[in-house]
Amino acid sequence: MEVGFFVKVFLRGLQRLPAAITLGLMIALTGTGVAAAGPIPDLPVIDEPPPDGGGQGGGGQGGSDFPCAGGGMGREMLVGEIKDFIARHESLHGLSGDPKVYVDTEKHPTVGIGFNLDRGDAREKLAAVGANYDDVLAGRATLTQMQITMLFEGDLATALAAARRIVPQFESLSMARQAALVDMVFNLGPTGLANFHQLLAALARGGYEDAAQSMINSVWARQVGKRAIEDATMMSQGLTCRPQPLPVPPPPVSPDIPGLDPGASGGGHNGGTTYPDGVTTYQPDWGPGPSEHYTCKASVEVYYNGHWVDKVGVECV
Numbered sequence: 036m037e038v039g040f041f042v043k044v045f046l047r048g049l050q051r052l053p054a055a056i057t058l059g060l061m062i063a064l065t066g067t068g069v070a071a072a073g074p075i076p077d078l079p080v081i082d083e084p085p086p087d088g089g090g091q092g093g094g095g096q097g098g099s100d101f102p103c104a105g106g107g108m109g110r111e112m113l114v115g116e117i118k119d120f121i122a123r124h125e126s127l128h129g130l131s132g133d134p135k136v137y138v139d140t141e142k143h144p145t146v147g148i149g150f151n152l153d154r155g156d157a158r159e160k161l162a163a164v165g166a167n168y169d170d171v172l173a174g175r176a177t178l179t180q181m182q183i184t185m186l187f188e189g190d191l192a193t194a195l196a197a198a199r200r201i202v203p204q205f206e207s208l209s210m211a212r213q214a215a216l217v218d219m220v221f222n223l224g225p226t227g228l229a230n231f232h233q234l235l236a237a238l239a240r241g242g243y244e245d246a247a248q249s250m251i252n253s254v255w256a257r258q259v260g261k262r263a264i265e266d267a268t269m270m271s272q273g274l275t276c277r278p279q280p281l282p283v284p285p286p287p288v289s290p291d292i293p294g295l296d297p298g299a300s301g302g303g304h305n306g307g308t309t310y311p312d313g314v315t316t317y318q319p320d321w322g323p324g325p326s327e328h329y330t331c332k333a334s335v336e337v338y339y340n341g342h343w344v345d346k347v348g349v350e351c352v
Contacts, residue, residue: 110276112209112274113210117213118308121217132147147187192347208273212269244271289338289343292320317338
């Protein structure tokens with residue numbers, strides 16, 4: 036009997052275990068040496084695999100209907116949720132970020148939401164948001180929420196463009212699966228994601244469970260532990276069980292973002308993300324499924340204190 040059969044039986048057994056046990060087993064298998072930390076927040080174990088095996092289904096483009104642990108069915112993620120998801124991986128303070136420099140686990144001076152001050156363009160990026168690199172690096176200056184937001188949105192726009200370039204099927208994936216890929220680019224860089232050959236091959240054939248397993252079996256997963264498990268869970272499920280977030284009301288229409296309807300908050304479907312201190316960003320061009328308006332660009336605008344204050348525009352290069 037083929038080994039693959041036992042693997043499938045083992046994985047099905049994991050799905051029937053409580054979330055805390057499943058997480059502990061996965062961490063032990065990937066060799067992280069980290070003790071089980073309890074259930075993955077907001078990512079419950081699926082009671083039964085979707086009837087279509089995790090491929091494209093009724094949950095939206097690239098998604099599959101599945102039962103949530105607390106009842107109901109999974110739903111698409113929203114842009115604001117994706118940004119919060121990634122920010123929580125990059126900073127203990129999520130979208131608030133870290134206004135003062137600190138040293139990360141890789142010994143890099145870091146500020147904001149995972150912004151590495153050792154990167155080659157750090158001085159230029161900080162100057163672009165009105166911050167002095169030397170003062171920030173020395174701890175003499177802190178970043179404002181607006182500066183933290185602009186640095187993060189710029190890096191996310193770059194990561195999104197890279198994911199779209201590396202994964203030909205990106206636009207047909209559900210938002211949850213897109214979130215996992217963008218998070219990987221944000222963490223590993225474009226080259227890092229491009230080197231996940233088994234993952235990319237699985238995505239090409241719609242094998243989302245295989246894609247998730249290739250993430251769990253990687254050296255990267257052994258390095259980052261829970262982050263990889265969360266990303267792999269998103270890849271496998273394709274939808275989220277988190278409660279629908281509160282709407283992000285749109286401000287008056289910005290002429291630079293076509294289609295931003297001032298009367299359609301839609302629970303965040305306009306691409307709205309609410310940061311602390313009254314900073315809000317809008318990115319309505321990021322959504323599930325292919326779009327005839329997609330031009331390989333990311334356009335993000337920032338609204339603060341009653342005014343449109345800045346715009347981030349990144350092209351796929």
